[in-house]
């Protein structure tokens with residue numbers, strides 16, 4: 001143990017002193033680390049969740065997949081999946097969002113969220129939905145009220161089903177079950 005004169009403050013952990021964190025588009029080389037972060041955060045039970053019915057057999061939107069990288073290590077991940085509301089209105093399903101357990105509370109999740117939503121808006125997407133903790137996601141504009149007229153396949157906790165408009169009024173008059181996107185969208189994001 002390093003002896004320190006009385007009253008001297010301990011230095012911050014090394015990764016906080018030398019952080020060089022960047023948010024970049026996920027590449028194939030990141031895949032294993034991304035899958036590991038997601039598996040560690042949500043466990044094998046994740047596949048039973050309602051949102052996974054909308055991910056099975058569908059690729060995430062690679063142009064919107066982001067990773068937080070610090071000195072070549074993936075310390076955070078955010079992906080979006082294309083979906084369609086009531087067979088006609090395109091939308092994005094946000095998630096999973098994960099920050100490495102030893103890096104939580106440093107703002108990595110917030111940076112991923114802001115970058116992902118900005119990119120989705122710039123690409124012309126209008127609606128984003130997710131199932132997650134409202135106390136966390138409300139700071140990014142996700143609210144329960146906008147998802148009240150929407151539904152997901154299978155069982156889920158309605159209190160955690162949230163939506164956000166990227167274009168004001170995008171959810172006006174939109175209601176119904178969220179399902180898989182149409183073929184053209186799938187071809188575009190693959």
Ligand SMILES: CC(C)(COP(=O)(O)OP(=O)(O)OC[C@H]1O[C@@H](n2cnc3c(N)ncnc32)[C@H](O)[C@@H]1OP(=O)(O)O)[C@@H](O)C(=O)NCCC(=O)NCCS
Pocket residue numbers: 041097098099100103104105106107108109110111131132133135136
């Ligand atoms: C949720 C998660 C992605 C947040 O990432 P992060 O990098 O720690 O987030 P940030 O540093 O940007 O924000 C931290 C803030 O969010 C708060 N926060 C984190 N998780 C929260 C939650 N589930 N509900 C409410 N607030 C939460 C923290 O208390 C902290 O608050 P503060 O800013 O007032 O101090 C991360 O905790 C995580 O990976 N959790 C496990 C996987 C998960 O639950 N993913 C989200 C699905 S709901």
